[in-house]
Amino acid sequence: MSAPRKRFGQHFLVEPRVIARIVEAVHPQLGERLVEIGPGRGALTGPLLEQAGHLTVIEIDRDLAAALQARYPEGQLTVYCADALRFDFGALGSELRLVGNLPYNVSTPLLFHLERFAAEVRDMHFMLQKEVVERMVAFPGTAQYGRLSVALQYRFHIERLFAIGPRAFRPAPRVDSAFVRLVPYQRLPYPAQVEALFREMVTAAFSQRRKMLRNALSAYLEEADWAALGLDPQRRPETLGVPEFVAAANYVAERHSVAGQREGASDRSNRP
């Protein structure tokens, strides 16, 4: 067996009680579309496969992917040797149940990547560094609250299920871990009219989180807009909850669409 590869964040689960607890939390049923990200040496793969009947896995490490392919028949396990950060999860169908003890070195970009496939996802269960889970569920105004919190809380109901110490893994990571469940909202509680604009404004706000809103979002909103929105422009971006970010983005989207309509109308009136 090849030695664990640090560059792929390989820390393999070796504690049977933790593995059992994870499988119990996921509760796979026969015929469901289960997808495991980073199966590694298969600590979760076998037990998940047993209950779901079939499993799709995405593993970046060629040796590990080949070993899994050799261990299970094709009818039971579909192996993609690929980078999950670039993987098109939408191509796997709908009602996906994503599971993984994720590589901690790329977990934040991976969560941002996965967030975009929420429409195809039924739920996601992930093992992550404890601090990342704290950021995912953080409340506005706390040090942990940031772009990741807003992006995920916009789309998912997030539940921190349990904590796991380093000794459940080989090699043991230097950090504590936590297991988390994300379920996409059937109907978004606070839908953004233009999601790309919402994302852009949240990114702009948190790239200058110590600044006042007035300055951090000056490219989008002017002084009078803050009054119209009922938001104090002296607040810091990190104090805004999802509904307030959505309200700000929708205000800008609305104004653009009104301006666009006006331009369209004046274009038409200029026509000979």
Ligand code: SAM
């Ligand atoms: N699931 C196994 C377990 O619990 O023992 C392994 C977990 S280990 C923390 C993370 C796994 O993700 C490794 O097998 C690693 O090779 C794989 N991995 C790392 N980066 C990846 C990426 N970008 N795409 C897909 N798999 C990746």
